[in-house]
Amino acid sequence: MKILFVCLGNICRSPLAEGILKSKLKKRGIQSKVESAGFESYHINEPPDPRALKIAEKHGIDITENKCRLFVADDFDNFDVIYVMDTSNYRDVQYFSRNDDDMDKVKYLLSVISGKNKSVPDPYYGGESGFENIFNLLEEACDKIAETLDN
């Protein structure tokens, strides 16, 4: 299963989700392609936000090698599932989609927990507590994904 996480900037939520899921899959011995991407070009090729690096490190997850990249239409061909963080990401992915099959791959990440299309809040303009909050949400969702892939 090839999984892509997307958010707006690809420096906070989606690289954290990528790092968390990769770590969980590694622990379970599951091989899977996992990447992340975003829609805004301010931070291309940069590492994640320092607050994301800090919360990841606190939890023993290394995302220092991640480099911000933009979502491209080819991602629909290269991934089986595309998890978005919020409604704006959903609309951005939809803009790139070419057909219904493309959109069938797109899911709200938090739907794996609740079945509902809830958003992972954008932490960029908030403080560090926002990063604790999103880390916990992402971890819960990635636990579910890892469990599903293990079965």
Ligand code: 4NP
């Ligand atoms: P992310 O957070 O989408 O979780 O990576 C953001 C990062 C950067 C910006 C907005 C959100 N920005 O406006 O630069």
